[in-house]
Amino acid sequence: MDKMDKIAIFPGSFDPYTKGHHDIVSRGLTIFDRIIIAIGHNSQKKRYFDIDRMEQNIRLAFEGEERVSIIVYNRLTAGLAREYDARYLLRGLRNTTDFEYENSISQVNKYLNQELETVFLITSPQFAAISSSIIREVHKYGGDITDFLPYPLD
Ligand code: ADP
Numbered sequence: 001m002d003k004m005d006k007i008a009i010f011p012g013s014f015d016p017y018t019k020g021h022h023d024i025v026s027r028g029l030t031i032f033d034r035i036i037i038a039i040g041h042n043s044q045k046k047r048y049f050d051i052d053r054m055e056q057n058i059r060l061a062f063e064g065e066e067r068v069s070i071i072v073y074n075r076l077t078a079g080l081a082r083e084y085d086a087r088y089l090l091r092g093l094r095n096t097t098d099f100e101y102e103n104s105i106s107q108v109n110k111y112l113n114q115e116l117e118t119v120f121l122i123t124s125p126q127f128a129a130i131s132s133s134i135i136r137e138v139h140k141y142g143g144d145i146t147d148f149l150p151y152p153l154d
Helices: 019-028 051-061 075-083 096-112 130-138
Strands: 009-012 034-040 068-073 088-093 116-123
Touching: 009 019, 009 075, 019 034, 019 088, 034 051, 034 075, 051 068, 068 116, 075 096, 088 096, 096 116
Parallel strands: 009 034, 009 088, 034 068, 088 116
Antiparallel strands: none
């Protein structure tokens, strides 16, 4: 790793990681040297998809791409970024609801770590309607979700 490398963290719940997320990371690789996909683990919140299995699935989606790494974390994202020498947070924007939320967390992250810039990529239109919560709902009632995921579901 070079000291001048532009490292970004892509934090999220990824419950599950979708083609929408994958598109953001893939496009992020044209901007950053390395991207760390950080799966937030909150012991208070129950997940739908198993976190270790999701980590494996994301690994599978990026097989052979050495610039991407995947971690699970349960601390402040701003502190995590400092630990990994990451000066950028990567986030995706689909709509004004995302904007309202992202606006406030990026202000807080900036307050917690002044060296951190949040970089937003606007969703690609073909993925704009994909959300983890809708996918969970479809899966729960037996619908096929494989088209929305960049890895085979086991
Ligand atoms: P969080 O719980 O932190 O919002 P998510 O896993 O839901 O985590 O999302 C992580 C990031 O990916 C967020 O910035 C979210 O707006 C973005 N994102 C989610 N789905 C899409 C999509 N279909 N297109 C672009 N960005 C997306």
